[in-house]
Amino acid sequence: MGAGVGGCRLPAVLRIVTWNVNSLKARLPRVEEWLAGNAPEIVCLQETKMADGAFPAGAFEALGYEAVHHGQGQWNGVAILSKVGVADVVAGWDDGGPVDTDARVLWATCGDVRVASVYVPNGRALDDPHYVYKLGWLERLRATLERREDPAGQVAVCGDYNICPDDRDVWSPEAWVGNTHVSEPERDALRAIEAWGLEDVFRRHHEEGGLYSFWDYRGGDFHQGRGLRIDLILATSALAARSTDAVVDRNARKGQKPSDHAPVIATFS
């Protein structure tokens, strides 16, 4: 597909995936298997946990993907894989602000979509300095969108936001009171990003709650249904208007050596 006549190389259907793989080194066999079976056009990965020199670009090339990676070593790390081209790559912040040694954001234009793969800081605890870093990081992302991107264009900001947009996205809102991922400042920061002109594509297709993308490895959380929806595909209205469906592939959370996150897949016509 995509090799049509008349010079049109864009596929009729576009699927955008976001997946926190929790170490691409540990996860490569699972990721390769999943890509071979699903073959989405654009994939945003987070927590690759490797340096750029260790990134297995050849494995993705063999599956038909052009790949770009922004890593730092053993923590963080984000990547974009594309069957529809990669252009205008921006790794990290380009706003001239303070140096951020964490590799958490990567941009590329893939076909007709401007794509970001983001790994928002966890925050750790409401009284932890890392929580302040998280809120500042989200504001920096919002300011980058405002300064550099076009809200009237087709933009997808995909990744692990480490925020549950609302209580429908939390297995037990009561158990999470006082924790990160659900606090009002975090949700306000996410809403401020959306207010620039982005929509939660999965929510567009699923008003119901109880559908999650992350389950802690501990305590059998996956089998107990104790999950969070923190992996989001945010799209501008021009792109969201093309969306026909969005799903979480829970099967990828099963079996041997799964990531603690499942891939989220949005389909566009």
Place this chain on the structure above:
DNA sequence: ATGGTCGTTGCACGA
């Protein structure tokens, strides 16, 4: 969830 596991790298910490 008081913890529970799995990833990193070492013999603890991050998610």
